[in-house]
Amino acid sequence: MRRMLRVAICAVMMWVGLIELGSFAGDQSNAAMERETVQASESVLTSVAHYEAKPFLAAHASYETKQQLAKDKPAAAAGEKPSEPVLAEKAETKQKTVYLTFDDGPSKNTEQVLDLLKQEDISATFFVLGEHVLKQPNIAKRIIAEGHAIGNHTFDHKYERLYGSFAEFAEQVMKTDKAIYQTTGVRTILFRAPGGTHTNFDQGYFDAMDAAGYQVHDWNVDSRDSKQQGVPASEILTTIQGSKLASKLNVLLHDSAGHEESVKALPAIIKYYKSKGYAFAKITDEVKPIQFKPADKLKWSRASVTKPEIKKLVQFSEKLARESALAQAAANAPDLILHRGEEMLVLKAGEYGVTNGAIEVSLRKLTEWVGGSILLDVDNGLIDAYYEGNRVLSLTGDEIHTSDKGQVIVPVRAALHKFGIQITKYVYSDQQREIWLTE
Ligand SMILES: [Zn+2]
Incomplete structure (x- = not known):
């Protein structure tokens, strides 16, 4: 992402540079800690750092660079006071954080979720469907206006299409990105796979998304509010309270039509995490995604992801990043x-x-x-x-x-x-x- 931004900023600079007087005329990180899910088996979680650097764009550069910087930091000499950044990092890791995520919206229920979040003064993340963004543009705009994060959750959520062919999957990713950008003005790189990545993504899917600069977020707490229709609020809360705690929690909830019980459970869910000392935050580009490992056996049989398919997604993503950077520069321009x-x-x-x-x-x-x-x-x-x-x-x-x-x-x-x-x-x-x- 950093690199894409840099490319975009360079484009802005070049563009501005053209204006002259004459031209006016014319980790393997703590996997154990993150190992927490109800839907996926205990062994499927890993961290995104597990995957190798990809050829096109150094996605995840933000936190990978941070990790590298931390590694490169010379050890404090004996008796030497540790420098402030080290202390700051320690303080940061002590803060337990919960990322509430709402999938499949926006819908009427999203408005109630937003009301509740506003009352509690907390931020969350909405992984939206492109088709719902087009149907409920004002709610999508409200998500952004009220300071929450928005992520791509494909256009129509139809598993057979998305996981039957990468070309179709990529089409939906692009279509949804466009819908989000044109509706809210936000170009998101946050992505969540319908059904999660386990047994749906192969390494080719991961690599392609990574190359195009997307950050794929699974979860480590499944509220199981979508295991069937109308799971009662009390059961959603019990599931959450029975889930393993970790320093970073990514909680899967739904705000699409039919999920009134999730809305009903939300105040108690918030109260529960507050009582456990968690801070609430939205997912940003700097948050390391929690990801399931690719399964040994997929639910789907399909052709491998091809280089031209990856290239198409990468080019789309870079173009949108440039467009968004230019629009931002123009909006921030002086009188x-x-x-x-x-x-x-x-x-x-x-x-x-x-x-x-x-x-x-x-x-x-x-x-x-x-x-x-x-x-x-x-x-x-x-x-x-x-x-x-x-x-x-x-x-x-x-x-x-x-x-x-x-x-x-x-x-x-x-x-x-x-x-x-x-x-x-x-x-x-x-x-x-x-x-x-x-x-
Ligand atoms: Zn979903």
Whole structure:
């Protein structure tokens, strides 16, 4: 992920770098500790660090790097006071954390889950289905607005399709990523396999997801709220209370339609973990996934994952990461300020754009600010700009470019040139974007 971000940030830098004055115109970690699941047998859990580094992207770099740094740290000399970071790490590992996860939503039940989480002031993680995100976009947005994490749980959850062919599985991963990104603006790398990875994922699935930068999270506490329909709240709570405790718990719950009993059990589940001294957190890219080991025998017989299939997923994932980084950079961009004598035109991020190195603004805003006017000839698809009594600009057909808000946009330098106004000075950086014009 780090590397994908870096690639994306480089893309942003290159993109910004293009804008010049002239161009305006134109672990095997503690497996024993994590060994905890009801559904999967005692022996299937492992940590993701178990898998070898993958050829495309160093996924999981965040915590793997941390682990390496910890290993590389020179041992404190005898009598030497341990450095602060070591103490901080120790304090961190002492804090017991529970990650509540809700699968298969969003649905009406998600709203009640969100209400309860808000009351308790705790964060959780929602592994959503793409098709449900498209049906309940406002609930998906609410998950993000209220500070929770969102993860991909495939598009339709149909086991036969997902595990019958990797190509279909990958299609669903991509489709769901798109649905989540387009609905919430969040590009997630968190993923949970329907039914868990055990007996469903082979090493090829793990490798492909890893190469594409996804973090696959199974669980180590199964509430068994979906073993059949309508498992009573009391039984869900009893199952949770009977589950083995560990310093990190990933609790599997469901918030899809029909899981009213899970919602009902939630306050008592929260109370239980609080009484055991757990802090509640959402899963982030920095949280090491709890994963089941690939089973010796899968439930499915299918062809092996191919290199082109992996490549397709990797390319999709990198493209979405770049897109998301660019969108974030654009959203965080400073105001664009145009100066002409004492007059100023201030355009917020989103009110101006950059295409092929040229700053673009609304033709109407620019024209009216300099004291001109716009004439629209809708029947003939013509847009004319008048300045000091003359028609200075006329656009038609392909010459008319619109922003995603439907405004007619023009490159600022080229448009001003038509008005007989020149740029005398400009500053264009990540912090400041200002243009001074002749009067
Ligand atoms: Zn599920």
